[in-house]
Structure formats: C-alpha cells, structure tokens
Amino acid sequence: MGDQTRFDLPQSRLPKAWYNLNADMPVPMVPPLHPETKEPVTPEFLSVLSPMALLGQDVSPDAEIEIPEPVREIYRLWRPTPLFRARRLEQHLETCAHIYYKYEGVSPVGSHKPNTAVAQAFFLKDEGGKCFTTETGAGQWGSALAMACNFFDLGCEVYMVRVSYDQKPYRRHVMESFGATVYPSPSMNTAAGQSLLEANPDHPGSLGVAISEGIEAAVTSGGEKKYSLGSFLPHVLLHQTVIGQEALEQMEMAGEYPDVVIGCAGGGSNFSGIAFPFLRENLRNQRTTRLVAVEPTACPSLTRGTYTWDNADVIGMAPIIKMHTLGHTFIPPRIHAGGLRYHGMSPQVSALVDSGHIEAQAIDQVDTFEGGLMFAQTEGILPAPESNHAVRAAINEAVACRETGDEKVILFNLSGHGNFDMAAYGAYSDGTLERYEYPESEITEAMSHLPEVDFPG
Amino acid sequence: MGDQTRFDLPQSRLPKAWYNLNADMPVPMVPPLHPETKEPVTPEFLSVLSPMALLGQDVSPDAEIEIPEPVREIYRLWRPTPLFRARRLEQHLETCAHIYYKYEGVSPVGSHKPNTAVAQAFFLKDEGGKCFTTETGAGQWGSALAMACNFFDLGCEVYMVRVSYDQKPYRRHVMESFGATVYPSPSMNTAAGQSLLEANPDHPGSLGVAISEGIEAAVTSGGEKKYSLGSFLPHVLLHQTVIGQEALEQMEMAGEYPDVVIGCAGGGSNFSGIAFPFLRENLRNQRTTRLVAVEPTACPSLTRGTYTWDNADVIGMAPIIKMHTLGHTFIPPRIHAGGLRYHGMSPQVSALVDSGHIEAQAIDQVDTFEGGLMFAQTEGILPAPESNHAVRAAINEAVACRETGDEKVILFNLSGHGNFDMAAYGAYSDGTLERYEYPESEITEAMSHLPEVDFPG
Numbered sequence: 001m002g003d004q005t006r007f008d009l010p011q012s013r014l015p016k017a018w019y020n021l022n023a024d025m026p027v028p029m030v031p032p033l034h035p036e037t038k039e040p041v042t043p044e045f046l047s048v049l050s051p052m053a054l055l056g057q058d059v060s061p062d063a064e065i066e067i068p069e070p071v072r073e074i075y076r077l078w079r080p081t082p083l084f085r086a087r088r089l090e091q092h093l094e095t096c097a098h099i100y101y102k103y104e105g106v107s108p109v110g111s112h113k114p115n116t117a118v119a120q121a122f123f124l125k126d127e128g129g130k131c132f133t134t135e136t137g138a139g140q141w142g143s144a145l146a147m148a149c150n151f152f153d154l155g156c157e158v159y160m161v162r163v164s165y166d167q168k169p170y171r172r173h174v175m176e177s178f179g180a181t182v183y184p185s186p187s188m189n190t191a192a193g194q195s196l197l198e199a200n201p202d203h204p205g206s207l208g209v210a211i212s213e214g215i216e217a218a219v220t221s222g223g224e225k226k227y228s229l230g231s232f233l234p235h236v237l238l239h240q241t242v243i244g245q246e247a248l249e250q251m252e253m254a255g256e257y258p259d260v261v262i263g264c265a266g267g268g269s270n271f272s273g274i275a276f277p278f279l280r281e282n283l284r285n286q287r288t289t290r291l292v293a294v295e296p297t298a299c300p301s302l303t304r305g306t307y308t309w310d311n312a313d314v315i316g317m318a319p320i321i322k323m324h325t326l327g328h329t330f331i332p333p334r335i336h337a338g339g340l341r342y343h344g345m346s347p348q349v350s351a352l353v354d355s356g357h358i359e360a361q362a363i364d365q366v367d368t369f370e371g372g373l374m375f376a377q378t379e380g381i382l383p384a385p386e387s388n389h390a391v392r393a394a395i396n397e398a399v400a401c402r403e404t405g406d407e408k409v410i411l412f413n414l415s416g417h418g419n420f421d422m423a424a425y426g427a428y429s430d431g432t433l434e435r436y437e438y439p440e441s442e443i444t445e446a447m448s449h450l451p452e453v454d455f456p457g
Numbered sequence: 458m459g460d461q462t463r464f465d466l467p468q469s470r471l472p473k474a475w476y477n478l479n480a481d482m483p484v485p486m487v488p489p490l491h492p493e494t495k496e497p498v499t500p501e502f503l504s505v506l507s508p509m510a511l512l513g514q515d516v517s518p519d520a521e522i523e524i525p526e527p528v529r530e531i532y533r534l535w536r537p538t539p540l541f542r543a544r545r546l547e548q549h550l551e552t553c554a555h556i557y558y559k560y561e562g563v564s565p566v567g568s569h570k571p572n573t574a575v576a577q578a579f580f581l582k583d584e585g586g587k588c589f590t591t592e593t594g595a596g597q598w599g600s601a602l603a604m605a606c607n608f609f610d611l612g613c614e615v616y617m618v619r620v621s622y623d624q625k626p627y628r629r630h631v632m633e634s635f636g637a638t639v640y641p642s643p644s645m646n647t648a649a650g651q652s653l654l655e656a657n658p659d660h661p662g663s664l665g666v667a668i669s670e671g672i673e674a675a676v677t678s679g680g681e682k683k684y685s686l687g688s689f690l691p692h693v694l695l696h697q698t699v700i701g702q703e704a705l706e707q708m709e710m711a712g713e714y715p716d717v718v719i720g721c722a723g724g725g726s727n728f729s730g731i732a733f734p735f736l737r738e739n740l741r742n743q744r745t746t747r748l749v750a751v752e753p754t755a756c757p758s759l760t761r762g763t764y765t766w767d768n769a770d771v772i773g774m775a776p777i778i779k780m781h782t783l784g785h786t787f788i789p790p791r792i793h794a795g796g797l798r799y800h801g802m803s804p805q806v807s808a809l810v811d812s813g814h815i816e817a818q819a820i821d822q823v824d825t826f827e828g829g830l831m832f833a834q835t836e837g838i839l840p841a842p843e844s845n846h847a848v849r850a851a852i853n854e855a856v857a858c859r860e861t862g863d864e865k866v867i868l869f870n871l872s873g874h875g876n877f878d879m880a881a882y883g884a885y886s887d888g889t890l891e892r893y894e895y896p897e898s899e900i901t902e903a904m905s906h907l908p909e910v911d912f913p914g
Contacts, residue, residue, distance in 0.1 A: 006468060006533050011461075076463050077541070077837050084534070088608075106563055108837035110876065150834055151545075170879035177833050177882050376634050377607050380534050380565035419567065419876040422627035425634050 005087050007250040009080035014072055019241040021276045021348060022234070023063035024283045027355045029347065030457035032319035035311060038453050041319050048219055049227045053123040057235040065238065067119070068126075074118045074151055078107040079242065083250035088378040090398065097401035098256060099394055100411045102247045102274060103381070109174065111384065111416030112270045113144030113230055116239035120228050121148035131155030132228040133217040135185065135210030138164050138338035139171025140384070140416060141230035146180035157225065159185035159193075159213040162205035164338065171420055185210040192216050192315045206331050207342055208314035215317045231267025231339075232312070232346045240273025243413060248277050251411065258289050260397055262412035264389035265293035265302065265360075266339045268346030274413040279357065292359045293349060294389040296368070298436035299332040301325055301345045302353050302360035304443060309453040310344060322457050323350040326438075327446030333436050335365045336424035337385040343446070361393055366435050368392045369428040372418070384416035385424050462544050464707040466537035471529060476698040478733045478805060479691070480520035481740045484812045486804065487914035489776035492768060495910050498776050505676055506684045510580040514692040522695065524576070525583075531575045531608055535564040536699065540707035545835040547855065554858035555713060556851055557868045559704045559731060560838070566631065568841065568873030569727045570601030570687055573696035577685050578605035588612030589685040590674040592642065592667030595621050595795030596628025597841070597873060598687035603637035613637035614682065616644060616670040619662035621795065628877055642667040649673050649772045663788050664799055665771035672774045688724025688796075689769070689803045697730025700870060705734050708868065715746055715868035717854055721846035722750035722759065722817075723796045725803030731870040736814065749816045750806060751846040753825070755893035756789040758782055758802045759810050759817035761900060766910040767801060779914050780807040783895075784903030790893050792822045793881035794842040800903070818850055823892050825849045826885040829875070841873035842881050 031040040046055050057065055067075075086099040104112035124132060132149055135158070136142030142158040149156035158180050165172060165184035172182050185205045186193035190213045196203045203209075211229075218227035229236060244261075251257055261278050263271030271293045281287040295302055301324045310325040312318035323344045326332075330343040345353075352358040368385065371392030376382045383391055394412040401408045418425065427433045488497040503512050514522055524532075543556040561569035581589060589606055592615070593599030599615040606613035615637050622629060622641035629639050642662045643650035649669045653660045660666075668686070675684035686693060701718075708714055718735045720728030728750045738744040752759055758781045767782040769775035782801040783789075789798040802810075809815040825842065828849030833839045840848055851869040858865045875882065884890045 004468075005530070008465065008468060010467075011463060011465060073462070074837075108839075147837055151837070169883060170876075173879040173883040173886065174839065176886055177830055177839055177879075179834065373634055377636065380531075380604055380608070382565075382631065382634055419627075422630040422634075426626060426630040429630065429633055 005085050007083045007253045009246055009249060011076060013249060014075060014079055015067065015242045015245045017064035017066050018238045019245055019277050019280060020060055020063055020065050020238055021279065022061055024280055026283055026357060027351050029351060030322045032321050033309070033453060033455055035316045035318065035320055038320065038455060049215065051123045051127050051129060051226055053127065054120060054235045057238055058233060068122055071119050071122045075242070080246045081106050083247055085254065086379050089375060092374065092378045093395065093398050093402065095398040095402045096405060097398040097408045097410055099398055100251065100254065100258070100409070101414045102243055102411070103414045104243060104270070105381065105414060105417035109143040109147055110419060111140045111144065112240060112243060112273060113141050114148060115242055115273065116230065116236045116269065117144035117148035118151065119239045121152040121154055124226055125152040125154055129154065129226055131157060131225040133157045133214040133225050134228045134230065135159045135207060135214045137161050137207050137341060138168060139175065139420065140339055142180065142182065143171055143174045145228055145230065146175040146178035149180065150178040156180035157217060158182045159187065159210040161185055161207060161210050162203065163334065185213050187213060189213065190216040206314065208328060211313040212315035212317055215313065219317065231269040234348060236269045237272040237276065237346060237348060240269045241276050243273035244275060244277030247274055247411060256409045258411035259408045260290040260292060260410050262292045262294060262390045262393045262410065264340060264386050264415060265295050265345065265349065266342050266386065268293070268349035270413055270415040272346065272349060275358070290359060291357070292361060292393060293353065294361050294363055294393040296335055296337055296340050296389065297362045297364045298335045298438060299326070299341050300362040300438060301343065303362040304438070306447060307350055307354045308450065310450050312344060320451055320453060321347050323347045324353060326443055327449055329449045330446035335436060336421060337365060337389065339386040340389065363389055363392050364435050366433050369425065369433060371395045373428070381414065382418040382425065383414055384418045385421050387415045390414065462542050464540045464710045466703055466706055468533060470706060471532060471536055472524065472699045472702045474521035474523050475695045476702055476734050476737060477517055477520055477522050477695055478736065479518055481737055483740055483814060484808050486808060487779045489778050490766070490910060490912055492773045492775065492777055495777065495912060506672065508580045508584050508586060508683055510584065511577060511692040514695055515690060525579055528576050528579045532699070537703045538563050540704055541836070542711065543836050546832060549831065549835045550852065550855050550859060552855040552859040553862060554855040554865045554867055556855055557708065557711065557715070557866070558871045559700055559868070560871045561700060561727070562838065562871060562874035566600040566604055567876060568597045568601065569697060569700060569730060570598050571605060572699055572730065573687065573693045573726065574601035574605035575608065576696045578609040578611055581683055582609040582611055586611065586683055588614060588682040590614045590671040590682050591685045591687065592616045592664060592671045594618050594664050594798060595625060596632065596877070597796055599637065599639065600628055600631045602685055602687065603632040603635035606637065607635040614674060615639045616642035616667040618642055618664060618667050619660065620791065642670050644670060646670065647673040663771065665785060668770040669772035669774055672770065676774065688726040691805060693726045694729040694733065694803060694805060697726045698733050700730035701732060701734030704731055704868060713866045716865045717747040717749060717867050719749045719751060719847050719850045719867065719869035721797060721843045721872060722752050722802065722806065723799050723843065725750070725806035727870055727872040729803065729806060732815070747816060748814070749818060749850060750810065751818050751820055751850040753792055753794055753797050753846060754819045754821045755792045755895060756783070756798050757819040757895060758800065760819040761895070763904060764807055764811045765907060767907050769801060777908055777910060778804050780804045781810060783900055784906055786906045787903035792893060793878060794822060794846065796843040797846065820846055820849050821892050823890050826882065826890060828852045830885065838871065839875040839882065840871055841875045842878050844872045847871065
C-alpha cells in the first residue's frame with residue numbers, strides 16, 4: 001500500500017523489555033549527591049523515596065529490562081500505539097519530506113505518562129508499598145499516576161500546583177475519579193508548604209515547590225508512602241522506551257528510517273522514550289539519525305541553561321544533580337505547556353546534549369500553537385501544548401526540506417492530546433497568548449543560587 | 458490467548474460498505490410529512506436541506522452502500538476502533554457474564570460522531586456544496602462536523618445551545634480550531650432566534666431551537682448552505698453501522714457471540730450503529746440477540762413517550778415524523794448527557810421498539826455516573842455522560858447474571874470519552890448531581906401540542 005497513512009503493530013508486538021541506555025551510554029555519568037553532605041547519595045537515602053526495584057533500574061547495566069506481565073497487561077489497554085504518516089500535513093506544507101508521528105494520546109488519560117506510572121505502581125505494590133506521593137502541574141502526570149495506583153489498589157497523594165488546582169478543576173476531577181487525594185500546593189500538609197504559605201498566603205505554587213512537598217510527605221511518613229516522579233529520572237526514561245521500540249518496528253513497516261527524531265522536553269522522558277532506541281541504533285549500528293529535544297523559550301534549560309550541579313527541587317530535600325539547569329530558584333512564566341516548566345533537565349539528556357549526541361532547540365509558545373493548529377486542521381488531532389513543541393519543530397524541518405529539496409524522513413512523538421488545554425487554544429485564537437523570551441539578567445540571577453559542590457564532574 | 462482483553466482488527470478489515478437496514482426492515486415505515494401540508498415531503502423540499510446522495514441513502518433498498526474511498530481514508534485515522542473484554546470490571550462485579558465494549562472514543566474528537574460527519578461532508582463536497590449548518594448541544598456533534606468540513610474544505614456554521622456556549626467554552630474552541638463559526642443559539646442570525654430572544658433575552662436555548670436555527674440558515678441561504686443532522690435520520694444511522702460491522706468480526710475473533718447488545722440513545726445513531734448489524738443477524742440468521750437502547754429518565758422518549766406523529770423541531774420548519782416523542786415543546790432538564798436531550802427518537806428505532814425488535818430502558822443520571830466511575834476505576838477510561846447510560850445498563854445485566862449464574866455475553870458501545878465532561882464527574886463526586894424523574898403532568902402537557910395529522914400510519 002503505497003499511500004498508507006497508519007501503521008499498527010499487532011498486540012503480539014508489544015515490547016517485552018524496556019531498553020536501558022545505561023548499557024550503551026557513550027559518556028560517563030556522575031552520581032546524584034546528597035543535598036547536605038554533597039557526597040554521592042546512599043541507597044538508604046534513596047530507598048526512603050523510591051521502591052528498590054526502580055533504584056536498581058537507575059543503575060542497572062543491562063540493555064534490556066523485562067517488563068512484568070501485569071504491566072504489559074495494562075499497557076494493552078492502549079498499546080501498541082499507532083504510528084501515522086502525516087500525508088495531509090505534508091501536502092499542506094508542500095514539502096518533499098516524509099513526516100511520521102507516534103501518537104501516545106490514545107492512552108486512557110491522553111498522554112505517554114501512564115507508560116511509567118503503571119510500571120512504578122506495579123513495583124511499589126510488588127514491594128508491599130501502600131501509597132505514592134507526587135507532584136503535578138496541569139495534571140497530566142497526576143492523572144496517569146492516579147489511574148495506575150487505582151489499578152494496583154494503592155493510595156495516591158497528589159500535590160497540584162495551586163494555580164492549576166484553582167483554575168483547572170477538570171484534571172483534578174480525573175484524579176479524584178481514580179480515587180486519588182489532591183492537595184493544592186503549597187499546602188498546610190508539609191513544613192515546606194506551611195512556611196511558603198506563611199510568607200505568602202496567596203502563593204501560586206510551582207512544580208519545584210510541589211516536588212518538595214511530595215518528597216517531604218514521603219520522607220516523613222515512616223515508610224508508609226514513597227515518592228514518585230513522572231519524568232527526569234533514569235527509570236522513568238527507561239519505561240518510556242516502549243515508544244521508540246514500537247516506532248522502530250513501525251518505521252520498518254513503513255519501509256523508511258528516520259533522518260531526524262523529535263520530541264518535546266520538560267524533564268526529558270517522552271523525548272527519551274522515542275529517541276533512545278534510535279540513539280542505540282546510532283551507537284551500535286552506525287546510524288546517523290539526528291535526535292532533537294525541543295523546549296519552550298520560556299524555560300530554556302538546554303539551550304540557555306548551564307550543565308552543572310544544581311538542586312532538583314526548590315527546598316533542597318532532593319538530591320543535587322549534574323544537569324542542564326536555569327537555577328533551582330528559577331520560576332518559569334505561566335506558559336500553557338505546564339509540563340515543560342521545570343528548571344532542570346534529565347541528567348542523561350543533559351549529558352548527551354553536552355556531548356553532542358542530542359540536539360536542543362527552543363521554540364516560543366505562540367509559534368508552537370500555530371504549528372499545533374496547522375497539525376489539527378490537517379491531521380485531525382489537537383495536540384497538547386507540550387506536544388506542540390515537537391509538532392512545530394517537525395514542521396520547521398519539513399519546511400526547510402521544501403527549500404532544499406531534501407527528502408528527509410522526520411519522526412516526532414505526539415506525546416498527548418489537548419482535550420484538557422482548550423483554554424490555551426482559545427487564547428491563541430483570541431490573540432492573547434504571550435510570547436516569552438526569558439531575559440538574560442533573570443537567568444543570571446537564578447544561577448547565582450546554585451549549591452557549592454566540590455565533587456568532580 | 459485465553460485471557461486476551463483487546464481485539465484489534467487490521468486496517469485491511471475496515472468495512473468497505475455501510476449496512477443499510479432498509480433492506481431487512483421487518484416493519485413498514487411511513488414517510489416524513491411536510492410541516493404545513495402534512496403530506497409526504499417532496500424531494501424538492503428535502504433537497505434544500507440535504508445533499509441528494511444522503512436523501513438517496515435514506516430511501517435506498519440496497520443492503521450495502523459503498524463507503525467512498527476518501528471517507529475510508531479519513532476513517533483510517535482512528536478506525537477500526539478497538540473492542541475490549543472488560544475483565545477487570547467483570548472481576549469487580551464478581552459476575553460470570555462476559556462483558557465486551559466497542560470503544561469509539563479513540564476518534565480525534567472523542568466520539569462516534571465523525572463516522573457520519575466525514576461521510577456527510579464528503580457527499581456535500583462531491584455535489585459542489587460550500588457549507589453545512591448544524592446544531593450542537595454540549596459540542597460532540599459540532600466538533601465532529603467542524604473537523605469533517607475542515608478536511609473537505611467546506612464552511613461549517615454551528616448553532617450551539619446558549620447555555621453550553623456560555624458555560625463550556627472548550628468544545629467551542631475545538632470547533633473554532635477546525636475553522637467553524639459558532640453562534641450561541643438562540644441567535645440574532647435567524648428569524649426563529651430573533652423572536653425567541655425578543656420574548657426572552659436570556660433564553661438558555663435547547664437542541665430543538667438550535668435545530669430550527671440551523672435549518673432556517675440553510676433554507677434561506679439560496680442554496681449556499683445545506684443542513685446537517687448528527688443523529689436521527691436513516692443516513693446517519695447507516696453511516697454508524699461501521700461500528701457494529703467491526704464488532705461482529707471482533708466478537709468472532711473473541712470466539713463469542715453477544716446475547717445482548719447495548720447502546721445509549723438520544724437520536725438513536727450510536728445505538729443503531731452497533732445494533733443494526735446484529736439485528737440483521739437476528740432477522741436473517743435466526744440469532745436472538747437482545748438489542749437494548751438506553752435513555753435518561755429525564756428525557757424518556759422511548760419508555761414514556763408515545764409512538765405518534767410529531768414535529769422534529771420546535772418551530773415547525775422540519776418535517777413531521779412518526780416517532781416516539783415526548784412532544785416537540787418538551788424542554789428536558791439540563792442533565793449532563795447533553796446528547797440525550799431530544800424530545801423525539803429516530804423513526805427507525807421508534808418503529809423497532811414499537812414492534813418489539815428493540816428493547817428500551819431508562820436510567821437516572823446519578824446511577825449512570827455511578828456506573829461510569831466503576832468502569833473508569835476498573836477499565837481506565839472515563840466515559841462520556843451519554844455513554845454512561847450504556848455502561849450502567851451493561852453493569853445491571855452483568856449483576857443480574859451474578860444472581861442467576863447465567864454466563865451471558867454482553868456487548869455495549871462506549872460511544873465516547875468524558876474528557877470534556879469532568880465538571881459532571883465533579884458534581885457526582887460532590888453529591889450535587891440531581892436525580893430527575895419527569896412528572897407525568899409535564900409529559901401530558903407537552904403531548905397536548907402535537908400537530909394534527911390525518912395521514913395513515
């Protein structure tokens with residue numbers, strides 16, 4: 001079928017293992033440091049936060065880590081996800097490039113997030129755990145973890161950035177429908193939240209603050225609760241590699257191989273999910289696919305941040321990480337891509353950008369929505385604001401091909417749908433969506449609060 | 458695989474033809490009547506409203522009507538849709554029944570509606586048409602038609618019930634993202650709207666009023682615009698039969714045959730879409746599957762209405778139809794299942810309920826949300842409020858099997874997801890969702906305004 005637009009894998013091709021980049025990592029990695037001692041964290045420190053299986057995955061050298069059957073059983077509710085060739089978009093752009101997208105919005109909560117949420121909930125349950133605490137911005141991650149905990153009969157305690165809690169009750173209703181308890185953050189539940197609310201009773205919250213609260217709630221629970229993170233950590237990126245593994249097979253069905261693979265990047269997990277299996281092919285099989293991580297100009301950790309040691313959270317309860325960062329005191333403006341508003345970046349992605357294995361781009365939100373709307377009008381799907389960054393980068397690549405006549409094969413990850421983000425599309429249509437270029441002075445200011453670290457790296 | 462939960466058809470099994478029940482209709486049908494002459498409508502009258510191809514489908518005796526390739530090409534963006542066995546729900550209910558559901562929420566706008574929207578837009582374009590007018594309640598139908606018109610480069614003018622327009626801007630943003638023009642109804646665009654607004658500037662609107670406006674806008678356009686309806690008419694039910702045809706094959710993959718097939722019913726199209734191919738098997742091959750249409754107690758046209766002649770719209774511009782009706786002046790309460798708030802019912806479904814080929818049930822919205830939440834917590838998908846009626850009826854069947862030990866095979870149509878309806882789930886969780894039993898006196902009052910018709914039937 002020469003004009004096929006959709007490439008479906010049969011159920012039998014659902015991956016049996018996650019791909020672990022540790023096995024092929026082309027650059028040395030440094031460990032996370034304890035926020036006070038500034039020495040490598042101990043397993044004891046981390047085990048208060050995370051199930052042991054996940055900590056083991058973070059440092060495992062094995063290239064393949066088996067996906068437990070109960071996780072695969074739940075994956076089958078929406079996986080394998082479809083891969084599409086965007087023929088209508090190509091025609092609209094009058095490009096000779098071939099544009100493919102992997103669509104993760106078919107999951108029950110509408111994004112790639114359940115790929116790791118289900119895995120994390122399984123391992124917590126497996127170790128006799130009772131409850132996960134976590135943070136969420138607009139609610140994509142909270143919804144996914146709420147659903148996953150519900151499946152494994154675990155409690156789920158979500159600290160939701162207050163401004164989203166107040167302005168966007170719908171995602172909260174999703175979480176509550178799955179039995180989660182949702183608190184506006186900062187909350188009175190934690191010492192961190194209390195101190196912020198005392199200083200400012202109207203504190204709007206931020207992802208960094210919500211992370212601190214989630215961590216504190218776990219650490220002070222006497223072992224009752226563990227803390228779950230929806231991006232950033234190696235095991236989260238690992239779980240997302242089902243995306244790229246499926247995409248590799250589906251590109252083979254399409255009879256093509258991508259010249260460039262694109263994903264949006266906040267903490268780095270959906271980007272890594274699609275990119276790492278192709279990076280493996282670059283490293284092992286002399287492929288030369290460009291891997292492009294796309295971030296907002298309003299939170300440009302990869303393109304304008306520094307690769308250095310910084311706190312992963314605002315309060316300083318989480319480890320200090322070597323990563324691309326804008327400074328942990330940086331509070332990004334309230335752009336609509338709430339999932340891309342984090343001051344740092346996954347240490348693996350950071351190291352690979354630093355080494356040149358991965359490219360980084362920043363795009364303004366107004367341009368991303370222009371791209372998203374063009375995508376919707378040609379392909380029918382309204383992307384999430386985060387995904388619009390990947391959409392726009394793919395469109396830019398395809399437009400460049402129109403100029404050069406290059407028949408490039410472009411693959412991007414459409415990480416979720418925009419059903420819960422229509423207010424943002426309304427703002428774009430009304431012309432009230434703001435451009436945002438972060439002033440250099442503010443980055444300099446935030447970078448003056450980095451922790452002092454002597455550890456080599 | 459004895460424990461398979463998902464049954465996917467390959468792309469190659471996308472139906473090539475719609476199934477036309479006219480060929481097997483076991484009871485005689487009467488024609489629509491002109492609202493003034495009360496004689497059968499002429500093709501001239503109808504052709505002002507609808508593309509000729511659709512009018513031809515309404516009366517075609519052919520069992521199969523070919524699906525044009527450009528329509529199939531767009532269907533492939535989300536079809537064939539998955540069929541699931543709800544094993545977790547079965548376990549939760551401790552039932553020996555087998556519960557299957559066909560999931561139409563994977564379409565770009567999240568419901569079954571694009572199945573007909575895309576077909577209608579194709580035929581309008583094919584006849585050189587320029588624009589569709591239509592009505593929408595909460596916006597499911599308007600979103601689908603907006604997307605379809607966008608694909609075929611047609612204008613789309615949507616009259617949206619004012620209370621939804623004001624309270625639920627998100628669906629409007631979806632329609633506008635696809636390039637549609639959306640008016641709150643009643644509007645000043647039409648004589649019908651003007652007269653209602655003069656009488657009551659705060660008129661909240663209703664589906665019946667919005668239908669009148671959509672029709673008037675088409676009729677007075679001098680041929681520029683045609684009117685599209687998203688349910689009720691034979692060609693709409695016809696286009697939805699892709700659902701049941703796929704389900705027939707998928708049940709065969711599962712090695713089972715349904716004892717009962719369930720769908721929610723407002724105008725009747727998603728119910729008919731899944732049920733008619735099974736009705737064909739009942740009629741041709743001596744199958745005895747029960748076919749159950751489920752409506753809200755707040756708008757009980759099938760269970761408490763009368764099978765008689767009534768106006769299809771409020772103002773009296775549309776034909777008079779023999780159908781189950783609560784009276785065209787009936788304004789149903791504002792339940793959250795906006796798609797089930799129509800005073801009448803598809804003439805085909807009405808005739809088949811009257812003849813006993815189809816069963817009808819009414820369920821209160823509070824009970825439907827209880828069912829929907831149970832479904833979400835076991836299967837992961839939050840259903841649309843309309844779909845919750847089918848979910849609850851399926852649960853009731855399965856619970857009855859627990860009592861009797863009957864190993865019934867139950868199939869229902871999960872017509873859409875509830876992503877745009879989370880306020881309703883919030884209301885259910887808060888305990889503020891109201892039960893609604895329509896008082897007999899109000900039905901009697903509305904039924905006193907039926908048109909007087911001498912035509913036999």
